[in-house]
Amino acid sequence: MNKRRAFLRTASLAALSAPFLSFDTQKTWSLNPLQQLYKDPDDYWKMIRKQFPLKEGQTYFNNGTMGPTPGYVLETMMHHMMHYNKEAATIDYKDGSGPELLSGYFPYEELRSKLATLINCDFKEISLTQNATFGMNFVGMGLDLKAGDELLNTNQEHGGGFGAWQLLAKRKDCIYKQAIMPEPANDPQEIYDTIFKEVTARTRVIAIPHIVSVYGTVMPVKAICTEARRRGIFTVLDGAQCVGQIDVDVKDIGCDAYYSSLHKWLLSPPGSGLLYINKDKVGSIWSTLASYNWDNQEDHGFRLMQYGTGNPALIAGYDASVDFFNTIGKERWLGRINELGTYLRAGLKDMSHVTIASSTNENMAAGITTYSVNGLTGPELQKTLWDKERLQPRSVGKELLRHSVHIYNSKEEIDKALKVIRGLKQ
Numbered sequence: 001m002n003k004r005r006a007f008l009r010t011a012s013l014a015a016l017s018a019p020f021l022s023f024d025t026q027k028t029w030s031l032n033p034l035q036q037l038y039k040d041p042d043d044y045w046k047m048i049r050k051q052f053p054l055k056e057g058q059t060y061f062n063n064g065t066m067g068p069t070p071g072y073v074l075e076t077m078m079h080h081m082m083h084y085n086k087e088a089a090t091i092d093y094k095d096g097s098g099p100e101l102l103s104g105y106f107p108y109e110e111l112r113s114k115l116a117t118l119i120n121c122d123f124k125e126i127s128l129t130q131n132a133t134f135g136m137n138f139v140g141m142g143l144d145l146k147a148g149d150e151l152l153n154t155n156q157e158h159g160g161g162f163g164a165w166q167l168l169a170k171r172k173d174c175i176y177k178q179a180i181m182p183e184p185a186n187d188p189q190e191i192y193d194t195i196f197k198e199v200t201a202r203t204r205v206i207a208i209p210h211i212v213s214v215y216g217t218v219m220p221v222k223a224i225c226t227e228a229r230r231r232g233i234f235t236v237l238d239g240a241q242c243v244g245q246i247d248v249d250v251k252d253i254g255c256d257a258y259y260s261s262l263h264k265w266l267l268s269p270p271g272s273g274l275l276y277i278n279k280d281k282v283g284s285i286w287s288t289l290a291s292y293n294w295d296n297q298e299d300h301g302f303r304l305m306q307y308g309t310g311n312p313a314l315i316a317g318y319d320a321s322v323d324f325f326n327t328i329g330k331e332r333w334l335g336r337i338n339e340l341g342t343y344l345r346a347g348l349k350d351m352s353h354v355t356i357a358s359s360t361n362e363n364m365a366a367g368i369t370t371y372s373v374n375g376l377t378g379p380e381l382q383k384t385l386w387d388k389e390r391l392q393p394r395s396v397g398k399e400l401l402r403h404s405v406h407i408y409n410s411k412e413e414i415d416k417a418l419k420v421i422r423g424l425k426q
């Protein structure tokens with residue numbers, strides 16, 4: 001017994017020390033392969049797949065829940081943690097290297113500038129947050145709402161899209177309303193009409209998703225925000241599923257606030273969110289978390305990210321993930337997601353035993369397709385795909401399967417899914 005224990009201890013120490021010893025000196029992943037010339041798309045996307053530590057022979061189709069982190073980004077984070085734990089004593093906090101020891105007290109202008117370029121705004125209009133849920137709450141809790149103000153959601157929100165508005169309705173005696181979305185949603189005008197049917201002279205906030213979590217519907221947000229602005233209504237878009245899945249241009253959309261979770265489609269490490277608030281509106285939004293810069297009137301984005309100590313390696317990983325995205329390039333990245341989404345929907349449309357619950361208007365769909373198969377519940381369908389071909393989409397509710405596709409997926413993997421589903425016809 002003692003011998004066995006000693007062996008296990010030695011073995012686990014060896015397992016621990018081997019990667020740690022090599023860790024500081026050599027890096028396995030880099031951005032170099034991504035700069036490869038794009039001659040043959042098949043070769044290019046196969047190379048991209050190899051940039052992820054995902055296992056061969058298994059297929060991840062659940063990006064709507066969480067994006068897998070590329071090796072380059074993971075390694076940047078792990079390296080940062082190891083390096084600055086070794087070098088902690090050499091760091092002079094006051095000479096500007098404080099951000100290597102902890103995050104939470106610095107404005108991160110460089111990372112915010114990269115994100116500002118990504119969604120087309122000024123970096124001071126951006127706050128780094130942990131995720132979309134923080135974004136919704138920072139906007140909601142920051143607004144000066146009064147009893148009787150109406151707050152409008154749709155009936156297709158994620159908890160990270162409705163929670164704050166329901167809480168505020170209860171706490172401040174506001175009136176909480178939901179517009180009932182068409183299912184499936186194939187006509188942007190129908191969605192627009194559905195929203196404005198619920199709007200009254202007392203509507204203070206329209207808070208809706210840019211992409212609907214369950215169905216992947218890309219909403220006609222520009223038209224809605226334009227009309228809301230004309231009527232003096234504050235607009236907040238839940239873009240948790242958007243940055244990295246579709247092009248997001250907050251100035252073109254004309255929303256007042258926008259938040260996203262970049263650990264989904266931008267493949268940033270878990271805990272990488274952003275909040276945008278238009279510079280003409282942000283002055284009236286109270287800080288929810290307060291520390292040194294709670295009243296900073298020069299940089300409102302920084303004012304709204306006063307969360308105290310966090311992990312600086314996460315910021316390093318977040319930054320690396322934006323570089324990873326930019327190196328592949330927005331058009332190529334978003335184009336590939338769209339190509340794979342369209343490919344999946346085209347295959348499903350041909351099957352009479354499949355009902356697509358997502359939009360089949362290709363202008364309102366991208367990387368998420370949600371569907372049901374006659375005779376099977378969502379969990380049964382998910383299990384069948386895993387058991388037969390090691391494919392992992394996610395069931396949602398009782399009936400549906402939400403199938404996400406991203407740049408690390410291939411048409412061959414989608415073909416495998418289509419083949420299994422075709423075989424389920426009764």
Ligand SMILES: Cc1ncc(COP(=O)(O)O)c(C=O)c1O
Pocket residue numbers: 064065131132133134158159160161209211212213238239240241261
């Ligand atoms: C539309 C939408 N909003 C909000 C969220 C919440 O995201 P997070 O947990 O990253 O805050 C999600 C998560 O799936 C989502 O799909």
